Amino acid sequence: MVGLSVGEKHFIQGGINQNLRSDGRKRDTYRPIFVETGVIPQANGSARIRMGATEVIASVKAELGRPSALQPDKGKVAIFVDCSPVAEPTFEGRGGEDLSTELSVALQRCLLGGKSGAGAGIDLSSLVVAEGKICWDLYIDGLVVSSDGNLLDALGAAIKAALSNTGIPRVHVTAAASGDEQPEVDISDEEFLQFDTSEVPVIVTLTKVGRHYIVDATSEEESQMSSAISVSINRKGHICGLTKRGGAGIDPSVISDMISVAQYISEQLINKLDSEISAAEADEDES
């Protein structure tokens, strides 16, 4: 991340105050979003999302495993994010680890709900095969290829697109088992169940610069931020998760205001994403 001169910083802040950012966007406009699905054929589902110069790839792999003893009727999902050194020279070696952990935790909080599994955006009960014995484990991996701000939103959108692209093989339980034995299963190669993503939330990050909030900040604008709030909102307008970053404190009334702005923006974002994802799936089917 290159530094910015005093003049450039004032230009960016003045632009945000006047509702005209450096690339001509208003405060509540996203950069053009490009979606491509099925980019990793070995995974059960994958997607690549580009927002301006930010590019991320998400992939979903499904494996059979045992459900946890505390929740025998739910499958398991694990989310990991990796920041590639291709994105920033500072990510080389262990430099990207802090950011990766921060993003993974924020995504888990936004998409998976609390420890008991309540409020999860992804319906875990649909992943169970034999209650208490066998369930699907989903491993969701995100890779940051190019970083120009707003990584969390891009990763949330990529995960949503990858989940829409995910096909879970149909499983027949061939032999029932008693007690602790594992039942035998027959995994079909032909039939796939498409994952239901209508409940998966999107993440909207609002970055506070001066007195105003902007959505989809570039890395230059992020360097000027005082704090940022990421809200994950689903189609019904309900909040599934909330994360705050940045050193400055925010008054609670300001947080409520930011949340309502995020709800308003999320409607357009969900519609835009859905249309882009279906267009991408249609393209993938053609080719």
Add this chain to the structure above:
Amino acid sequence: MREIQLSLNQTQKIRLQKALQKLESLHSKVNSDASVTVADTIPISLEDSILKGHGTAERNGEVVATVCGVVERVNMLVYVRSLRSRFKPEIGDIIVGRVVEVAQKRWKLEINFNQDAVLMLSSMNLPDGIQRRRTAVDELNMRNVFEENDVICAEVRNFQNDGSLQLQARSQKYGKLEKGQLLTVPPYLVKRQKQHFHHLVQYGVDLILGCNGFIWVGEHCDARDTVAEEQLNNTEEQNTKSTRVSENVPLETRRSICRVANAVRVLSTLGFSLTLEVILEAFNLSSTLNLGIDEMLGSEFHVLVAEKEAERRSSLTKKKR
């Protein structure tokens, strides 16, 4: 040909292909047999003694190209000039750079080159305008002139022995750039021309095309005599500096700045050379179409710019004939 990084639907892809093919056909008459790829033999007549320059190698008695590019011949020298390469500076080039370090009696600037350029304190006009020897006090006040991360416009003075550049900023038109934005484009898109400083009068916008690929778009500042005025009022120095910078750019000027900047971004994505005409064409196209400024970065506008450019160049070549 490296793929253009845009997401286009089918019709847009076809239109873009057509426009690019039209542009290629306009230029294919020129020296198509001079372009070579790696390991192509360069035709030389064996009687002349030739000097093998950059991008060539001798293999089995033949002169062979080691890079993809165009063969150039100057007297006895034969070399291959590659089309896409790092910035190759020459003396007199206008450069836009960012200060990375304030060192003893010099500033080090980052200019998108393999080494940082050096701007000596003696190559910079003193704030009070007097020509005199730089003293230790001047050296201590260097940060008042340029600080870290400042954007500066300067000219290449000469090369140092290790290959790095030495810059000078003596004229009034060089110096610190404020109130605008800096864009980075591939350096081979900015060809050397007569004028690199453009003042778009009707919009009040300054456009500086640095040969190193840094492009500055900002509000118009009259020649940097503001620095001299500021330093004269020593007591009010801090106030005038901060008020000068924090005066807001008026909204109309900001719109023009953002539109010009987006025009440059679109042209850089398409890979077209950046000249004032082409940038103004893209600017006017977006104004006549009443496009929102941020819509200029969508794929439709890219295709329109490519088509317009193909039309413009074909009409130019027709006029020449």
